Each structure stands twice: as structure tokens, then as C-alpha cells.
Amino acid sequence: MNTQKPTILTAPRISSNLHIGNYFGAILPMIDMAKHRSDDYQINMFIADLHGLTTPIDYSNVQPLVWSYLRTFVAAGFPLDLPNVYLYRQSHIPAHSELTWILDCFTGMGEMARMTQFKDKSAKLSEDRISVGLFNYPVLMAADILLYNTRYVPVGDDQTQHIEFTRDIGERINNRFGEIFTIPETAKAQHEFFGKDQGLRIRDLQDPTKKMSKSDETGKGVIFLNDTPEQARKKIMTAATDSRGVIHYDYATQPGVSNLIEMHALLSGQTVAAVAAEWEGKSSYGELKTAVAASVSDFLTDFQHNLTTIDDALLKQKLASGEAAMRTLANATLLRVQTAVGLR
Numbered sequence: 001m002n003t004q005k006p007t008i009l010t011a012p013r014i015s016s017n018l019h020i021g022n023y024f025g026a027i028l029p030m031i032d033m034a035k036h037r038s039d040d041y042q043i044n045m046f047i048a049d050l051h052g053l054t055t056p057i058d059y060s061n062v063q064p065l066v067w068s069y070l071r072t073f074v075a076a077g078f079p080l081d082l083p084n085v086y087l088y089r090q091s092h093i094p095a096h097s098e099l100t101w102i103l104d105c106f107t108g109m110g111e112m113a114r115m116t117q118f119k120d121k122s123a124k125l126s127e128d129r130i131s132v133g134l135f136n137y138p139v140l141m142a143a144d145i146l147l148y149n150t151r152y153v154p155v156g157d158d159q160t161q162h163i164e165f166t167r168d169i170g171e172r173i174n175n176r177f178g179e180i181f182t183i184p185e186t187a188k189a190q191h192e193f194f195g196k197d198q199g200l201r202i203r204d205l206q207d208p209t210k211k212m213s214k215s216d217e218t219g220k221g222v223i224f225l226n227d228t229p230e231q232a233r234k235k236i237m238t239a240a241t242d243s244r245g246v247i248h249y250d251y252a253t254q255p256g257v258s259n260l261i262e263m264h265a266l267l268s269g270q271t272v273a274a275v276a277a278e279w280e281g282k283s284s285y286g287e288l289k290t291a292v293a294a295s296v297s298d299f300l301t302d303f304q305h306n307l308t309t310i311d312d313a314l315l316k317q318k319l320a321s322g323e324a325a326m327r328t329l330a331n332a333t334l335l336r337v338q339t340a341v342g343l344r
Contacts, residue, residue, distance in 0.1 A: 008153075027073065046326075080318045233294075
């Protein structure tokens with residue numbers, strides 16, 4: 001059906017400022033993929049700005065967020081000079097919205113109502129704030145993936161249902177109209193391809209039983225990439241630990257301490273095993289926090305310096321070329337679907 005290389009695709013949803021969990025858990029692994037696998041795969045990295053509208057957001061902050069995310073990619077090392085690596089904004093490719101509508105017409109209400117992420121997110125909103133966009137979020141995500149002949153999408157366990165839905169709706173269209181879409185690999189195959197343990201999941205500093213999240217309203221448990229080193233240091237020093245009084249790396253019994261050990265490993269470029277061994281059996285949580293705070297401070301200082309060195313003209317040039325190329329590819333897929341259903 002197509003001769004392009006298989007596509008690896010990923011996209012952060014804009015919602016609020018990015019944090020170090022996003023940086024190490026999602027952004028760095030994809031940049032590593034772009035740098036080392038673009039000879040064999042087409043790499044698509046885009047800003048999911050349409051997805052950002054599914055829950056209440058400060059609309060005046062959408063554009064600043066989009067550009068903050070783009071510049072973060074570059075500061076983290078996203079390659080602007082590789083020809084098979086594409087950077088674009090979801091809303092600048094109209095085919096995403098057009099294909100979503102067509103797929104909506106082949107999607108059952110029951111399928112969407114069973115989505116765990118919709119149940120979780122809608123439970124946190126008053127009834128009048130639950131949008132149709134949040135309800136059919138997986139259909140837009142399916143369009144994001146199917147438009148580009150995508151094989152692989154690095155997602156967490158909370159998105160597994162969405163990958164399986166994408167496969168279902170793609171196969172549904174193919175079974176009805178012929179070979180229209182490339183079907184992405186199963187969630188199991190996705191995890192095997194990327195590695196299930198790729199990117200440690202940094203936990204919330206105040207509640208280390210849950211992952212660090214952009215949606216944390218207090219911000220006390222989150223180290224944002226735009227925090228000053230001093231703000232980050234204070235958050236580390238007030239991180240929740242426990243009353244055991246002995247440092248031991250074990251998430252079951254000491255999640256707060258274990259989270260600090262993993263953060264220190266990521267930020268200092270050491271293995272978790274090495275850091276855990278260094279601190280095993282020591283009694284001063286304060287010393288551990290001080291060491292982690294220093295590594296966080298050094299990281300933010302370097303990262304924020306990198307932001308000041310970005311060539312914005314080069315970034316805009318990469319964005320323009322990526323969006324032009326992706327429009328062509330997405331429109332070709334959309335035309336196949338429009339023709340199949342009789343719109344062309």
C-alpha cells in the first residue's frame with residue numbers, strides 16, 4: 001500500500017507546564033529513538049494541541065504552551081537536522097480533525113463509554129465540564145496514529161485501551177473497504193519494542209504512590225522544568241519519606257525514599273543500583289534529600305541555559321517543513337478513506 005518506512009509516533013498532550021517526569025519518562029526516550037533509529041523508521045513527534053482542549057484549559061495560554069513544549073524538545077536534544085524526523089502541530093494538519101469525524105461514524109457509544117481513562121478523568125470534573133471531546137478522545141488519537149501508517153506508539157498502561165481501539169477501528173475500516181490503513185502493533189508488541197522499563201516513572205514528591213503529574217493543582221509534589229533551582233530544592237527538601245529512619249530501596253515499604261533514589265540516579269547519570277548501594281542502610285534522610293536537591297538544581301541550571309541557546313529560526317524552519325510533509329502524507333490517507341466512504 002505504501003513504500004514509506006514504518007513510523008514511530010509520539011505526542012505529548014498540552015495541559016500545563018512540563019515536569020522532570022515528562023522529560024525523563026517520555027521526551028528523552030523519544031529523542032534517543034529519533035537520533036538512533038531514524039535510518040530504519042520514520043520518526044513523528046508532534047504537539048497534541050487539539051487533545052489539550054478536551055479538558056478545561058486557559059485558552060490564552062495555549063500558544064505559549066505549544067512553543068514551550070517545542071523549545072523543550074530542542075533543549076533536550078531533539079535533532080533538527082535529520083531528514084527522517086518530523087516535528088509538527090496536530091491542529092496544523094486538518095486531516096486529524098476530518099478523519100476523526102469519519103471514524104466517529106464507525107464508533108459505538110458503548111466502546112467509548114468503556115474507556116477507563118474517560119471514567120477517571122470525567123470523575124474529577126463536574127457534569128457540565130465533561131466535554132464530548134473528552135468522551136471521544138480515543139477516536140482523535142486513533143486518527144493521529146492511522147493517518148501516518150504508524151507501527152509503534154510509546155504509551156503507558158493508561159493508554160493501552162486506546163491502542164487496542166485504534167487497532168479495532170482500523171481493522172473495522174479495512175474489513176469493510178479494503179486495505180486502507182496500516183494497523184499498529186498490539187499493546188504487548190509495543191511494550192516489547194520500546195522496552196517495558198524504558199524511562200523510569202518519577203513519582204509525586206508528596207504522594208510517592210502515584211506518578212508525578214502535570215495536573216497536580218498544588219504543584220508541591222512536582223518539579224516543573226520552569227521551576228527555579230531554588231524552588232526545586234525546597235520541594236525536594238519537603239518531600240514525603242517515612243518514619244523508618246533507615247534508607248532502603250524498596251517501593252513496597254519506602255516509596256518516598258525509593259523515589260528520591262531513582263531521581264538521583266536519573267539526574268546524576270548513575271544506575272539506580274549504584275545509588276541504592278551508596279545510600280543503603282544510612283539513617284539521614286536529610287543528607288539524601290540534600291544530594292538529590294543538588295542534582296536537581298544542576299539539571300535545571302543546565303537545561304534552562306540550553307533554552308537560551310535555541311535557534312528559533314531553525315526550529316520554525318523544521319516545524320514548517322515537517323508540517324508540509326505531514327500534510328501531504330495525512331491528506332493521502334484521508335483521501336483513501338473519503339473515497340472509500342463515498343465522499344470523493
